[in-house]
Amino acid sequence: MLKLLSLATAVIVWGLLSLTLPPEIFPGPIETARALWGDIAGGQVGLDLAMTLLRVVAGLVLALILGVPVGIVMGLNRRAEAVLDVWVMIGLTVPSLCYAIMAFMWFGLNEGAAIIAIAVTAAPSITINIWEGVKNVDTKLVAMARVFEASRPAIVRRVLLPQIFPYVMASARFGLGIIWKITVLVELIGRPNGVGFKLFYWYQLADMRQVLAWTLLFTIIMLLIELLILKPIEQRIFAWRPQVAV
Amino acid sequence: MNSVIEVASLRKSFKGRDGTSRAVLKDLDLAVGAGEFLCILGPSGCGKSTLLNVLAGLDKAYEGRACVSGGRVGYLFQEPRLLPWLTADGNLDFALASCRVPTSRWSELKSRYLAMTGLSEYRDYYPHQISGGMAQRLALVRALCVEPGILLMDEPFSGLDEITARRIRSDLLSIWEETRKTIVFVTHSAYEACFLADRILVMSGGAFRQEMRVPIARPRSYDDLAIFEFSRDVIKAFGDGIGREPVPSVIPVTEPSLVDDLDRHIAARMNI
Numbered sequence: 001m002l003k004l005l006s007l008a009t010a011v012i013v014w015g016l017l018s019l020t021l022p023p024e025i026f027p028g029p030i031e032t033a034r035a036l037w038g039d040i041a042g043g044q045v046g047l048d049l050a051m052t053l054l055r056v057v058a059g060l061v062l063a064l065i066l067g068v069p070v071g072i073v074m075g076l077n078r079r080a081e082a083v084l085d086v087w088v089m090i091g092l093t094v095p096s097l098c099y100a101i102m103a104f105m106w107f108g109l110n111e112g113a114a115i116i117a118i119a120v121t122a123a124p125s126i127t128i129n130i131w132e133g134v135k136n137v138d139t140k141l142v143a144m145a146r147v148f149e150a151s152r153p154a155i156v157r158r159v160l161l162p163q164i165f166p167y168v169m170a171s172a173r174f175g176l177g178i179i180w181k182i183t184v185l186v187e188l189i190g191r192p193n194g195v196g197f198k199l200f201y202w203y204q205l206a207d208m209r210q211v212l213a214w215t216l217l218f219t220i221i222m223l224l225i226e227l228l229i230l231k232p233i234e235q236r237i238f239a240w241r242p243q244v245a246v
Numbered sequence: 247m248n249s250v251i252e253v254a255s256l257r258k259s260f261k262g263r264d265g266t267s268r269a270v271l272k273d274l275d276l277a278v279g280a281g282e283f284l285c286i287l288g289p290s291g292c293g294k295s296t297l298l299n300v301l302a303g304l305d306k307a308y309e310g311r312a313c314v315s316g317g318r319v320g321y322l323f324q325e326p327r328l329l330p331w332l333t334a335d336g337n338l339d340f341a342l343a344s345c346r347v348p349t350s351r352w353s354e355l356k357s358r359y360l361a362m363t364g365l366s367e368y369r370d371y372y373p374h375q376i377s378g379g380m381a382q383r384l385a386l387v388r389a390l391c392v393e394p395g396i397l398l399m400d401e402p403f404s405g406l407d408e409i410t411a412r413r414i415r416s417d418l419l420s421i422w423e424e425t426r427k428t429i430v431f432v433t434h435s436a437y438e439a440c441f442l443a444d445r446i447l448v449m450s451g452g453a454f455r456q457e458m459r460v461p462i463a464r465p466r467s468y469d470d471l472a473i474f475e476f477s478r479d480v481i482k483a484f485g486d487g488i489g490r491e492p493v494p495s496v497i498p499v500t501e502p503s504l505v506d507d508l509d510r511h512i513a514a515r516m517n518i
Contacts, residue, residue: 140327147302147321148392150344158340162331240331242374 027209036213045217052194052218055111055183059118060175066119067126067175068168074127075134088131091124096182097189104190114186121182126171133167134160166238173230180222250316250396250428251278251301258296258308270296271308272452280316280395281426285439287480288449294432297449298398301430316428317395318345322402326381328373334360334384335369338391345392359387363417379410386414390421399431403438412468415441423464440477441468448483456483 011029018028027035039045070088074081100117107113137160145159187196195218202210253276259267270293278284286294299305300312302321328337338356347355360366363383373381382402389397403411419442422429433439439446440460448456458480462472 140323140325141329143304144321144323144327145340145344146304147319148341148344148388149318149346150340154344159329162329240372240374 023209024206025208027212031209032212032216035209036217039210039213039217048193048195048198049217049221051191052180052183052187052196053221055114055118055187055191055194056176056180058115059122059179059183060172062115062119063122063126063175063179064168064172067123067171068130070123071127071130072134072164074131075137081131088124088127091120092128096121096185100182100186100189109190111191114183114191117186118179118182122175122179125178126175129171129174130164130167133164137163169234169237173226173234176222176225176230180218184218248280249277250280250314251276251430252311252313253277253297253301254311256297256300256308256310256312258293258300258305270452271300273310274452274454276447276454278428278430280428283422283429283431283442283444285431285433285443285446286449287433287436287439287446289434292450293452294449295400298400298430298432302398314396318392320389320392320394320397320427322382322385322389322397322399324401324405326373326378326385328381328384328388330373333370333372334365334376337373337384338388341388341392347392355391355393356387359390359421362390362421363387363414377410379406379414382406382410383414383417386418390425394427396428396430399429401433402431404434416468418442419464419466436477436480437473440473440480441466446480448480458483 015028015030018026020026023031070084074084074088096117099121100114103113103117103120107116141159141163142155145155150158183194184196184199187194188200191197195214198214199211202208202214253274256271256274256276257269258271259269261267274297286297288294296305298321300308301314302319303314328334329340332340335356338360339352342349342352342355356369357366360369363386365380365384365387368376368380368384373384376384382405386402403414406414415438431439431442440462443460446458446460447454448458460476462470462476466473
């Protein structure tokens with residue numbers, strides 16, 4: 001209820017702010033929604049949206065594949081931590097635009113290059129999250145498992161991974177937030193379709209109504225993914241955790 | 247006597263930050279007989295947990311000999327150390343699977359020890375849903391259901407409230423009387439040691455200072471005055487064991503009043 005109210009307030013604030021500028025420059029929610037509806041009804045949305053989502057998902061999967069193992073190794077091994085620490089910091093510092101340019105220059109203007117650029121940008125943040133998570137692993141539980149003669153693989157699978165998993169889940173969620181922003185940027189400079197491409201296209205035509213319509217569309221989609229897919233998954237997996245009363 | 251634990255000239259030292267090494271175990275010799283209930287009594291930092299870790303095989307960096315025979319080792323920690331994402335049943339399964347107990351025996355073993363500790367109805371509860379006392383009892387069930395020959399216990403009841411701890415101590419004694427496992431029980435409470443043990447080893451500064459047999463017949467009652475009397479002797483010996491000279495008292499000795507005695511009685515029970 002409170003969430004709905006808060007959402008309604010955001011829309012109202014948008015409407016009020018839009019009154020301060022001419023509608024061609026800052027359209028309000030109603031006009032934007034109308035433009036968006038026109039796009040959807042005209043059937044121009046599907047391909048671009050699908051391509052963007054594909055890049056987001058592929059980028060996220062690749063980023064997790066790159067970031068999680070490195071984070072785990074850094075958390076478990078002090079020497080690896082010392083060696084990789086600097087790499088992660090460098091990876092984190094280089095702007096996503098640089099990765100995108102490098103990927104397109106080296107691998108060509110293709111889908112693979114786009115996904116690599118997206119994944120490489122997001123991976124360091126995921127690594128840092130997992131690294132912290134592994135460092136927080138309860139070693140007392142590991143000692144307990146050793147007393148019960150659990151084998152090494154069993155300790156990893158049944159004692160360590162369940163403790164690391166919440167951090168993987170959290171990094172997937174916040175990785176998604178980073179990744180869709182990078183995706184739009186990558187599409188703007190190197191792809192012939194997708195939400196980022198469309199945003200830039202309409203920007204060049206100075207059509208703010210369409211720019212905001214596409215922004216709105218993608219925001220709604222991401223919120224739906226968060227609320228309808230990620231939250232329920234998390235709630236199911238972490239049913240064992242005590243409810244924190246807020 | 248048929249010893250299941252034999253320790254000879256056991257030494258261990260930790261390296262401090264400044265590179266100096268500090269001896270935590272100084273030439274320990276120890277033999278524990280099959281079916282014996284041994285308590286190791288000492289203040290925090292005296293090395294008793296370190297000794298237990300060596301016996302459990304958790305700590306392999308030591309000098310001397312530490313030999314444990316007579317079956318699997320069960321270990322009860324100061325905290326329950328249950329896996330929070332598994333139910334009570336799942337936690338027991340984890341231990342049984344880790345110890346490679348044949349699956350066909352699981353349900354019998356679990357029911358038996360859950361019943362002994364009154365936890366039969368809590369199989370499907372997660373650790374955060376049960377009280378601290380129940381969690382520790384579940385940890386005891388977990389240690390017992392893998393059928394260890396030797397049970398090592400590291401101050402397992404010191405984190406519990408006194409009433410719960412009393413109940414579990416009695417549970418432990420009746421289980422021990424039924425199964426006759428060898429138990430090495432580490433504690434800092436003299437009263438607890440006197441209630442539980444056949445034999446008490448007083449430890450301080452990484453060495454055993456004194457050995458005492460508990461001359462109290464079983465089954466014992468926690469309120470038995472004999473336990474209190476004996477715990478007083480143990481504490482006295484323990485005080486000398488630390489090596490402090492008794493301070494000559496300047497206060498004229500008066501007859502101990504009833505209240506004073508009661509206080510001490512209570513203090514002894516409350517692990518002070």
